[in-house]
Amino acid sequence: MDLLSDVVAFMRCGRPTSARVSWRAPWGVSFPVAPGSAGFQMVLRGSCWLLPPEGEPVALSVGDLVFLPHGDAFGLADDPTRTLVESDCDAHSELFTSAGSGGDGAETVILSCGYRLDLDRTHPILDSLPGVIHLPATLGRHPELRAAVELLAAEIDTPRPGTDTVVSSLLDMLQLYVLRAYFDTQEEPCTLSGWAAALADPGIGRALDAIHREPARRWTVESLGSHAGMSRAGFARRFTGLVGQPPLAYLTWWRLMAGARMLRESDVSVAQVAERVGYGSEFAFGNAFKRQFGLAPGRWRRRYVAVA
Known part of the structure; x- marks a missing residue:
C-alpha cells in the first residue's frame, strides 16, 4: 500500500456509520x-452554518464538505444565532440510515458520516490536520470526491441488494478522496511544512511510499536516500525535518503498526508476523513490540480478540 491508503486502512476500527438527515427550519443541533x-x-440540498468550537461560523452550501478529523465538538444550524439542541448520537449508529427533524421551513439535507479510530495505531499525519477542514464545492474541483458523495447519497436514499458493501466501500473511498483533496488544496510546495510538505516533496514522498509498500525490506538511510534521489546526509536531514523523526525510527514505528494490524486482523503466528514486517526473529519483534505497546504480541492479540 502507499501512505494515504495505509492511513485510511489502519486508522479505522469497527464499521463506519452514515445518515442522510433532512432538517427543516428552524433547527440547530450541537454534537459533543x-x-x-x-x-x-x-x-446535499439547501444551506446551513457550521459552528466550530473556536472561530467564526462557516456558511455551507450545496456540495460543500466538512471533515472533522479529531472528534471535536461542533454545531450545525439554519441560522448562526440559533439556540442549539444536543444531538442524539445513538439515532445514527447504523452503517446507513435516513432521518428528519426540525420545523416546517426551508429544507437542508445533510449526509453525515462517522468513523471510529484505533488510537493505538493512528498515523501521525492525522495530528497534522486542523480541527475543521472545509472543502467548498468549487466548480470542477475534486470530481472524484463529488462523485463518491453522490453515489453514497443515492445508496442511502434507495437501499438495494448489496448496499451494505457499497456504502462501506464508498465511505473508505470518501475518506481517501478528502485527504487527497485537502493536501492538493494546500499552498505552493515551497511554503508547506510538516506532513503536507513531506507528501509534496518528490524525494521524501518516494521514500515514504517505498517504506509503506515494502516495510520488510532491509532499508538503510543510504538506500532510502538513493530511492529519493538524494545524498545520505541531505536525505536524513530533510526527512527528519518534515516527518518529525529520523528515517529508520519511522520505519521501525511503521513496521510495528503493520505488525499490530496483522495480529489483530489475521490468525498468522507471531513468528510469521515478525518475518512479514522485517524482523529477523520473533524475539526481536516481541521486544520492539512490547516497547511500543506495553504488551508482548501474544498478550496484545488476546486482549483485542477478547474486546472484539
Missing part, C-alpha cells in the same frame, strides 16, 4: 466531543 472518532458533513 467524540474522542477517537472522525467525521464528515456534506450538504
Whole structure:
C-alpha cells in the first residue's frame, strides 16, 4: 500500500456509520466531543452554518464538505444565532440510515458520516490536520470526491441488494478522496511544512511510499536516500525535518503498526508476523513490540480478540 491508503486502512476500527438527515427550519443541533472518532458533513440540498468550537461560523452550501478529523465538538444550524439542541448520537449508529427533524421551513439535507479510530495505531499525519477542514464545492474541483458523495447519497436514499458493501466501500473511498483533496488544496510546495510538505516533496514522498509498500525490506538511510534521489546526509536531514523523526525510527514505528494490524486482523503466528514486517526473529519483534505497546504480541492479540 502507499501512505494515504495505509492511513485510511489502519486508522479505522469497527464499521463506519452514515445518515442522510433532512432538517427543516428552524433547527440547530450541537454534537459533543467524540474522542477517537472522525467525521464528515456534506450538504446535499439547501444551506446551513457550521459552528466550530473556536472561530467564526462557516456558511455551507450545496456540495460543500466538512471533515472533522479529531472528534471535536461542533454545531450545525439554519441560522448562526440559533439556540442549539444536543444531538442524539445513538439515532445514527447504523452503517446507513435516513432521518428528519426540525420545523416546517426551508429544507437542508445533510449526509453525515462517522468513523471510529484505533488510537493505538493512528498515523501521525492525522495530528497534522486542523480541527475543521472545509472543502467548498468549487466548480470542477475534486470530481472524484463529488462523485463518491453522490453515489453514497443515492445508496442511502434507495437501499438495494448489496448496499451494505457499497456504502462501506464508498465511505473508505470518501475518506481517501478528502485527504487527497485537502493536501492538493494546500499552498505552493515551497511554503508547506510538516506532513503536507513531506507528501509534496518528490524525494521524501518516494521514500515514504517505498517504506509503506515494502516495510520488510532491509532499508538503510543510504538506500532510502538513493530511492529519493538524494545524498545520505541531505536525505536524513530533510526527512527528519518534515516527518518529525529520523528515517529508520519511522520505519521501525511503521513496521510495528503493520505488525499490530496483522495480529489483530489475521490468525498468522507471531513468528510469521515478525518475518512479514522485517524482523529477523520473533524475539526481536516481541521486544520492539512490547516497547511500543506495553504488551508482548501474544498478550496484545488476546486482549483485542477478547474486546472484539
